[in-house]
Amino acid sequence: MLKLMIVDDSNIIRRKIERSADAARFDVVGMARNGAEAVAMLKRTDAEVVTMDLTMPEMDGIECVERITAIKPETRILVVSALSDVETGILALEKGARGFLCKPFSSEQLNDALGELVEGIDV
Amino acid sequence: MFDTLMGKYRNIVVSIALFLLLDASVLTLNFYISFEIADDAVGVNLSGRQRMLSQRMVKSLHDIQYSAGDEQARQRALDELDLTQRLFSSTLNAFDQGGEAIGADGSEVVLEAANSSAARLAIVEAKEIWQPYSTLINAVLNADGELALNQALMPALAYARANNLALLKLMNNLTVELEHVATSKATRLRWIQTVGITLAIINFLIILVHFLGQLRESDKQIESARKETTEILETVGEGLFLLDKERIISSQYSRALETMFVRKELGGLSLEALLESMVSDKDLRTAQRFIALLFREDIKSNLIGDLNPLKEIEVNISDNQGHYLTKYFSFTFERVYDDGKIKDILVTVVDVSEKVRLERELALSKEQNERQIEVLTSILHANPDLLKLYLKQVEEAADDVNTILREPSKGHVALKRKLDQIFVAIHRIKGEASALNLESFEELTHEFELNIKDVHGKDNITGDDFLPLVVRLEKLVKHTESVQVLTAKLGAFSSGAKAPARSESISSDWHHLEDLLNKSSLRCGKQVQLFTSGLSEVPMSKELSGLLSDFAIQGIRNAVAHGIETPSEREQLNKDIEGKIELRLSQSSKGELEFVVKDDGGGIDIDRIREKAAELGIASETELESWSAKRLTSLIFEPGFSTAAEHTMDAGTGAGMDLLRQRVNAMRGRIRIASRSGHGTKISVFLPAPAAVSEAA
Numbered sequence: 001m002l003k004l005m006i007v008d009d010s011n012i013i014r015r016k017i018e019r020s021a022d023a024a025r026f027d028v029v030g031m032a033r034n035g036a037e038a039v040a041m042l043k044r045t046d047a048e049v050v051t052m053d054l055t056m057p058e059m060d061g062i063e064c065v066e067r068i069t070a071i072k073p074e075t076r077i078l079v080v081s082a083l084s085d086v087e088t089g090i091l092a093l094e095k096g097a098r099g100f101l102c103k104p105f106s107s108e109q110l111n112d113a114l115g116e117l118v119e120g121i122d123v
Numbered sequence: 124m125f126d127t128l129m130g131k132y133r134n135i136v137v138s139i140a141l142f143l144l145l146d147a148s149v150l151t152l153n154f155y156i157s158f159e160i161a162d163d164a165v166g167v168n169l170s171g172r173q174r175m176l177s178q179r180m181v182k183s184l185h186d187i188q189y190s191a192g193d194e195q196a197r198q199r200a201l202d203e204l205d206l207t208q209r210l211f212s213s214t215l216n217a218f219d220q221g222g223e224a225i226g227a228d229g230s231e232v233v234l235e236a237a238n239s240s241a242a243r244l245a246i247v248e249a250k251e252i253w254q255p256y257s258t259l260i261n262a263v264l265n266a267d268g269e270l271a272l273n274q275a276l277m278p279a280l281a282y283a284r285a286n287n288l289a290l291l292k293l294m295n296n297l298t299v300e301l302e303h304v305a306t307s308k309a310t311r312l313r314w315i316q317t318v319g320i321t322l323a324i325i326n327f328l329i330i331l332v333h334f335l336g337q338l339r340e341s342d343k344q345i346e347s348a349r350k351e352t353t354e355i356l357e358t359v360g361e362g363l364f365l366l367d368k369e370r371i372i373s374s375q376y377s378r379a380l381e382t383m384f385v386r387k388e389l390g391g392l393s394l395e396a397l398l399e400s401m402v403s404d405k406d407l408r409t410a411q412r413f414i415a416l417l418f419r420e421d422i423k424s425n426l427i428g429d430l431n432p433l434k435e436i437e438v439n440i441s442d443n444q445g446h447y448l449t450k451y452f453s454f455t456f457e458r459v460y461d462d463g464k465i466k467d468i469l470v471t472v473v474d475v476s477e478k479v480r481l482e483r484e485l486a487l488s489k490e491q492n493e494r495q496i497e498v499l500t501s502i503l504h505a506n507p508d509l510l511k512l513y514l515k516q517v518e519e520a521a522d523d524v525n526t527i528l529r530e531p532s533k534g535h536v537a538l539k540r541k542l543d544q545i546f547v548a549i550h551r552i553k554g555e556a557s558a559l560n561l562e563s564f565e566e567l568t569h570e571f572e573l574n575i576k577d578v579h580g581k582d583n584i585t586g587d588d589f590l591p592l593v594v595r596l597e598k599l600v601k602h603t604e605s606v607q608v609l610t611a612k613l614g615a616f617s618s619g620a621k622a623p624a625r626s627e628s629i630s631s632d633w634h635h636l637e638d639l640l641n642k643s644s645l646r647c648g649k650q651v652q653l654f655t656s657g658l659s660e661v662p663m664s665k666e667l668s669g670l671l672s673d674f675a676i677q678g679i680r681n682a683v684a685h686g687i688e689t690p691s692e693r694e695q696l697n698k699d700i701e702g703k704i705e706l707r708l709s710q711s712s713k714g715e716l717e718f719v720v721k722d723d724g725g726g727i728d729i730d731r732i733r734e735k736a737a738e739l740g741i742a743s744e745t746e747l748e749s750w751s752a753k754r755l756t757s758l759i760f761e762p763g764f765s766t767a768a769e770h771t772m773d774a775g776t777g778a779g780m781d782l783l784r785q786r787v788n789a790m791r792g793r794i795r796i797a798s799r800s801g802h803g804t805k806i807s808v809f810l811p812a813p814a815a816v817s818e819a820a
Contacts, residue, residue, distance in 0.1 A: 011691070078426070089430045090412045099426025116423045 001027040002118055005047035007038040007064065008080070009056040013103070017051050017080070020107035021114060035059025039067045047075070049118055052097065054081040054088055062092055069096030078117045080105070135337075138330040142323060149319030156312045163305035165232055169214050169224060170301050173294040176211040180260065181283045183207060187263065188276055201264065208260045215253060218297065219246050241300040249293040252286050362452075362472030365459065368418055370394040370411065373467070383452070383474055385442050394470075401438040410454075417456055417468050424458050431456065435475060451479040498563050502609060505559050505635075510610065513555055517564070517603045520548045524596055528589060538584040545592065546575045551782060558676040560638045567602055571595045633658055633706075636675055640704065643683040650690050650701045651683055657708040661716065667810070670786055671718050675706055677783055678720030678806055686724025686804050696801070698723070714812025721805040727798040729755050735764070756796050760784045 054061035
């Protein structure tokens with residue numbers, strides 16, 4: 001089982017990811033509403049996989065990706081965001097995220113992306 | 124890897140190993156035989172010396188004989204004899220049994236025993252002769268005194284004379300035989316060398332032929348692969364090329380690429396150089412960053428396709444005549460791996476201009492179709508009578524507005540009043556459009572309102588500012604006419620669906636309120652449910668039902684826009700996510716009608732009304748502080764008063780409530796508002812008995 005942390009300011013999106021993520025592979029260890037919560041939660045839960053929203057209050061996704069990568073570089077981060085700004089998406093990947101999933105997404109798309117993201121991790 | 128290498132080159136490796144083995148054995152044999160030959164040469168040399176020694180021994184015997192009286196010469200001859208007989212004897216022994224002998228230079232050499240039959244024969248015969256000869260010579264050498272010497276010398280001399288020639292011949296035979304052996308060995312060596320070299324040459328030729336054959340075969344394969352690649356690149360319709368890490372285009376690329384970019388010799392060019400002046404700098408920079416991501420091993424290429432900035436990019440290409448063409452290209456990027464590492468990026472460029480053009484045309488025609496369908500469905504859905512009435516009202520309103528616009532007036536204040544009058548007229552038909560679900564009219568009137576607001580907000584209004592309003596009015600009139608044409612065409616439908624008779628229940632007309640609610644709540648991002656009761660139980664005139672309907676419309680719009688909270692706000696307040704609006708019509712025993720619009724939203728925001736009142740300058744802030752909630756609430760009915768933060772289609776224009784109050788007053792009715800902060804708002808309209816209304820109307 002891989003420890004999954006969900007970071008999104010929208011309650012609906014958080015629940016959707018939690019419900020969609022393949023329960024046989026992912027153990028949702030935490031859900032954060034903003035970057036600051038996510039960084040604190042990462043230290044506590046030791047999450048290996050993170051889904052990351054980009055536009056959030058307090059600490060946005062970009063800064064959060066940077067922080068997480070600094071603390072634990074092997075964390076696999078999947079940016080889950082709307083395609084309104086391609087450049088922000090690219091910036092997140094430059095800062096250490098590994099993939100990008102466009103909102104809105106289906107459960108299948110999420111699981112495909114997560115599967116691709118965690119490829120190569122020993123469980 | 125070693126296995127595959129062995130598999131591919133096994134023949135060559137085996138051939139080379141054979142070649143080396145052959146060389147090594149020839150060399151070893153050569154080495155060995157040449158040593159033997161060297162030994163044989165020593166033998167030949169020493170056997171030759173035996174011939175000389177036998178002669179010298181005879182000579183020394185004679186020298187001894189003739190040296191009588193010369194003691195010195197005699198001793199010299201004796202020494203000579205001693206040396207030669209020992210040398211001859213030891214050499215003969217060495218030839219016979221093998222062993223040490225003294226070489227030509229005085230050093231010791233080891234001789235192999237001669238083993239050829241001819242040599243053995245010569246040696247055996249020589250030994251037979253030598254045995255007695257050697258005894259006689261020893262007697263000479265060992266003789267003590269002149270007499271004894273002379274006595275020993277005679278038989279020795281006699282034996283020498285008799286046998287020396289035979290001995291000489293035997294030694295000669297030995298020499299010839301040894302020479303023969305050596306020569307035959309040399310011949311054998313030459314043969315071995317010749318055979319070895321021949322085999323080596325044959326081997327080499329086999330290797331050469333085989334290797335050249337393989338080389339030619341692989342060259343052929345490479346050439347045909349290259350030809351295939353070239354053919355593919357020549358004929359393929361897409362622009363294909365490889366990009367390296369520095370974003371340099373590969374030397375091989377498809378012909379189509381040149382055609383697409385109207386440019387030749389693209390190999391070695393950077394992607395930036397290819398695209399500059401065709402796409403914006405921003406897109407180019409984003410593309411650079413995107414490609415850099417593709418070269419990063421830790422990023423999953425399947426997970427970043429959405430970020431490709433060149434997925435469908437507008438490019439401006441100048442053709443050979445210097446004309447600019449606008450095209451749409453779609454770039455896709457695929458990683459090319461070599462030995463598990465990302466080596467290059469395969470770029471595919473497709474001209475999607477036609478697709479984009481078709482998509483746009485499709486979208487445009489879809490939009491037009493939708494608009495037409497929308498108009499059509501709204502007409503079909505609308506109650507035919509109400510629609511006709513509405514169209515008539517729009518016409519009247521348009522006439523009114525036209526009249527207002529034509530009226531000559533001067534000065535900021537007068538023009539502002541004119542604007543207010545136009546606004547009231549337009550706002551009314553907007554509300555009705557919304558209630559009848561006539562989206563096209565709703566949009567047109569909404570835009571009209573926005574336009575009026577724009578002008579209203581100006582510091583110094585002039586006559587020219589009314590020009591856009593004239594255009595708006597024109598548009599509205601045109602649209603009304605086109606709908607009238609459509610309605611006429613659909614006459615069959617409307618005649619089929621007979622309008623309900625007067626004084627029938629209005630329940631069939633209330634569903635438009637549901638539509639209104641759904642649309643408004645969707646626009647405001649809220650979830651609201653409508654509950655109605657008693658609406659179909661009271662018979663009423665069309666005028667009365669129109670008023671109540673307008674009232675309900677205004678109430679619903681206000682509740683959705685101001686009163687009811689967003690689902691997340693409601694969740695935090697521990698309220699049901701879905702808000703409620705209740706419409707209730709009841710009649711007292713005296714016949715008085717009570718119509719209630721009630722919601723469970725946040726109630727009327729008195730502070731916000733106070734702020735707004737202060738902003739509008741209705742009273743000073745300190746005065747407003749002392750106003751009661753009731754008095755502040757009554758401001759809602761003031762013309763032009765609005766509390767919405769922004770002007771939307773659902774709220775923000777205060778004219779609605781103002782008009783309603785006027786209409787209720789005209790029917791001798793009254794309005795009551797009750798509001799509790801956090802719990803909701805209830806607006807009640809009390810009207811005299813319907814019969815009385817009919818009389819009053």
